[in-house]
Amino acid sequence: MHDFDILIIGSGAAGLSLALKTADKARVAVLSKGQLNQGATFWAQGGIAAVLDENDSIDAHIEDTLNSGAGLCNYNMVKHIVEHSQEAIAWLVEQGVPFTVIPPDDAHPGTDQQPLNSHNLKPLHLTREGGHSHRRIIHATDATGRAVFETLRDKALNTAGITLFERHLAVDLITEEKLGLDGKACIGAYVYNNDTEEVETFKARCVVLASGGASKAYLYTTNPDSATGDGIAMAWRAGCRVSNMEFNQFHPTCLFHPHAKSFLISEALRGEGATLELPDGTRFMPQFDDRAELAPRDIVARAIDHEMKRLGCDCVYLNISHKPTEFIKSHFPTIHARCLEYGIDITKERIPVVPAAHYTCGGVAVDKFGRSDIPGLYAIGETSCTGLHGANRMASNSLLECFVLAFGAADDILAKLQSDQGGKPEIPEWDHSRVTQSHEEVVVAHNWDELRRMMWDYVGIVRSNRRLDRAHNRLLLLEQEVRDYYASHRVSRDLLELRNLILVARLIVDSARLRHESRGLHFNIDVPDRLPEAHDTVLSPLTGSAS
Template sequence: MVSAQHRRFVSDFLILGGGSTGLDLALRLAEHGKVLVLTKAPIGDCNSMMAQGGIAAVLDEDDSTILHYEDTMTAGAGLCNPQSVRLVVENGARMIQHLIDLGTPFDKTDNNSYHLTREGGHSRRRVIHAADATGRAVMLSLIKQAQAHPNIEVLPNQIAIDLITAHKLGHFLPGKKDRCYGCYALDTEADVIRTYQARFTILASGGAGKVYLYTSNPDTATGDGIAMAYRAGCRVSNMEFIQFHPTCLYHPQAKSFLVSEAVRGEGGHLLLADGTRFMERHHPLLELAPRDIVARAIDYEMKRTGEPCVHLDISHKGADFIKAHFPTIYEKCLEFGIDMTQEPIPVVPAAHYTCGGVVTGLQGATDIESLYAIGEVASTGLHGANRLASNSLLECLVFSESAYNDIVSKMFGEDRPVLSRLPLWDSYEAGSCEEEILIAHDWQEIRRFMWDYVGIVRSNQRLARARRRIEMVMQEINEYYWNCKVSQNLIELRNLALVAHLIIRSSQHRKESRGLHYTTDYPERDDARWLKETVLPIE
């Protein structure tokens, strides 16, 4: 039995998530106090580590922040917040220098300048990268710095259950905003629930790709931060805009492996089974069209032809070029018997990025005092209805700095958070769940009907079916949760179901097609009625 004093942890800053956003903010905040970083899995098991293509920033004299701004606004299909876009693109070059200072080894050309590639939706080459494993390079530099800092403690295998707020503790005062004091989290190794309290709590927990059957995301991407924030009383917005990456490796043994957009950026062609190109029928930019258009084109061609995949061919660029620019993808394909220097890569679309999330301002502050959300978990208005390729890692860094500035300004203000002893978790003598198979079944059912009914192409009928199913499943999950001892599977299933419900509700609300949300019942964009965000208040 773990003693009570070992089940309560106190810090100045509590960060939920150890990806690029969480670690970068931890390094900034560590100069002002103790930082605890909770990660669900060993550090590095996150979307940031898997990011391939690179980071978009204006680094070339042929480019400008105005062009980057316009490309981002165009991709967002009218729903981007101009202030958010300006904040990100105008700080791009400075954030790249920040990463270079941390030791990130970006690729260079023969004349010692940084190599820039171009991806879909960009009008210029502006994507700086470290071969085809940029996220890994960024993460390794951040991990090295964080592990060496005396004020940062990273605690792996901790899955947050719920946020602790004044309202939940019965301390809520009318006319005052609710305040966050930390969270309860399950230590999956010790099998004990710990109380983490802090002056400031930051959600940096990533997105929700695992709500879909096919995804490029790791198993940790179950929408935990979005679900916890919503349950605590935060608004969420734009959850209908789920980005499907057009090209994930299609192979029965290849789990969640992305084939970078940079392959198309460097001249890769999308082909049907007979070897013919098809993007000319869908968009004038061909393979460099925005991701939503390419993903729908692939989905359309697969359904039209009955083929299980399409093919991505860059073999015409030559073996030396391919091995130099895409060593990770080349090696991974070889593992499955595919030589991309000689033959096309079989690819399919897969859920990739959650463009919506917890509503925040430009400093990452949420509807609850002392609670921040940054990175993919947040909805800042940067992405609008569709994220421009390689803007996500840049967003993480810019909003990390913005949140840091806001947090530090509040640390010493009149309304600064004061810590008081929080109660430990009460298990209510819940018993063990004897039917784990029911949890596994619900998990698979949600991911399957979300893929079938709330995927790349939607309709009123499909969404209505999904709504009926998710509401029934949520009732079952609620019974498990209140009657069974919590486990990682149950916590993630509870969050996954709530996020699925939010996506379905948002999709039903938007009666038009825009960006990543396409419905056959309303196939046209309707600026007169729907040029606005979808904001879901608490039900």
């Protein structure tokens, strides 16, 4: 039995930021389902969007975000997050994140900005990505996520109020209602210890879901294996609404190579002039959008998918070889080195790329403080749906959202802890006396593979009513199989992740079937037009839209 003030499920940018913001006033536990560096933050390449250029403005950032979101963004949330972007960058600089600064001799257009902020930041090198009208992407070369993660991790490891638990996967949330008590507050979680293979009990006065998205529901993804929608699934089972789950962002440029698993080619290459080409060298993006390679990701991904299907080719190509060699090596050292490992010299050759599932724009419905429908339960980062991204996330807004929501949630949680001095009810420990050890793990492996292939084929970049109906019917069967298996056998990490992923896949399909239009990341060939008015797709466990 573990007892903390705050339990944070997830150890990426959002979770670690909240932990650092609260550790001086609370006892904080942070769970990582694998090793600490196995989350999505570590692998993020691009950067963090923030207004720091004197030629840029808060209003321009807001407008770009609204345009990318295809009419579905929550304006008040967009404004709130963008207005706090300088504060987020200043805090990260204060923590020691080694962002790339402008070299004294750098005469690149758009990088001679003055420190347009009230935080006295030295001029940071800004790049540009799809959907942005200005250079506003703060980065650490092409490994921003790693720089941010390692800085925050090192801080957390040396902060007395934070206890980190590696290889701990949350099974389910514990609420007063589930225990048959008066009230509905979340008071802890049951957690699987991957080393002991036992389920432990964590009591907490506040619980924060910061466990990332669900792109592992798809066969091809840029995400690490941990992206199985655990937080979304647990929140749903506890009684929370979810919003806009049909909007799954497919990153247009994932490295296409038989030995390259999930390696993303940053959008920043296109921001610095890389072009997308067909196998014969023809550039094609200007035919699809006036912004060409810098169009929002949904447009670029659909264009690539269209050309691959039209030509029957396995991939298209991203070409930055026309840039000076030293420019490429200095701006994109990680991508250059990784491609060399696969025999591709990006200073001389084109990079073979394909779209891959990348980001879950929907999630647990929350407010600007990360508060969910359940008292004491918060969701931040990719697990949540704030309304910032709308129907299509604009590049590099996601890390910004992590920090701003973490700061807001931290303030709200500390205020709650200070005002709520009541004791926590007793929680029964996990009971596995009625289940047995499984000798048929092949069932889990088979269902996992079938789920991901089906989602890729039926619920991918381009959808149809018939494909969605087929996916829905098959998911009902898979869900029942896993429910029966879960009820009879001791839990394992593979089983827990499959259980969560099937539920989240159902929420994605249920949401897609309810949207009778094409908007942003959701494109249905049976209803290709956009409706005049935009509405969120909100699912509630109370209405029985999924089990």
